[in-house]
Amino acid sequence: MGCFCAVPEEFYCEVLLLDESKLTLTSQQQGIKKSTKGSVVLGYVFRHLNLVEIDYFGLRYCDRSHQTYWLDPAKTLAEHKELINTGPPYTLYFGIKFYAEDPCKLKEEITRYQFFLQVKQDILQGRLPCPVNTAAQLGAYVIQSELGDYDPYKHTAGYVSEYRFVPDQKEELEDAIERIHKTLMRSCSLREGAERAEVR
Numbered sequence: 001m002g003c004f005c006a007v008p009e010e011f012y013c014e015v016l017l018l019d020e021s022k023l024t025l026t027s028q029q030q031g032i033k034k035s036t037k038g039s040v041v042l043g044y045v046f047r048h049l050n051l052v053e054i055d056y057f058g059l060r061y062c063d064r065s066h067q068t069y070w071l072d073p074a075k076t077l078a079e080h081k082e083l084i085n086t087g088p089p090y091t092l093y094f095g096i097k098f099y100a101e102d103p104c105k106l107k108e109e110i111t112r113y114q115f116f117l118q119v120k121q122d123i124l125q126g127r128l129p130c131p132v133n134t135a136a137q138l139g140a141y142v143i144q145s146e147l148g149d150y151d152p153y154k155h156t157a158g159y160v161s162e163y164r165f166v167p168d169q170k171e172e173l174e175d176a177i178e179r180i181h182k183t184l185m186r187s188c189s190l191r192e193g194a195e196r197a198e199v200r
Helices: 038-049 109-124 132-147 171-183 190-196
Strands: 012-016 022-026 057-062 068-070 090-096
Touching: 022 038, 038 057, 038 090, 090 109, 109 132, 132 171
Parallel strands: 012 090
Antiparallel strands: 012 022, 057 068, 057 090
């Protein structure tokens, strides 16, 4: 990474995505400068993620006092003074800006996946409180999507402890997730599996 202080228009930014990967945007690679509008930066992120239903998403940034702001698509990067004062390099956080009233009406699988990642992150970081029973059901769905159907030969006792779902995760929650996961089958609906499982 070169020194960007010498050229006032140069821009180097890392966008942290919901799957915890990073997308690097620079003047050299994408032609992004401080005079670039926020909508252009958003466009690069949307194309990288293959998002079509873009109205729900945005980019956040924090100032030096850790106050959070949303990147305004109509303003240039230079007009976001709080952002410019933090770098270079600059850090943006991709996330859900507006939640869908009815998530079942989301058309694209990738949009639903981004919503899933945001909720998962919000629960894990304690921004979205979650009762234990609900956390156990959601955790079992995550395990189901990651590992598939329960297999006693592959999934030995304690396999859930490798995953984090809530802050200060307890063994009791992990046991409940295992119990529910054992009832879930890809051939049956997740709701039926959750209804059959008893969270103690």
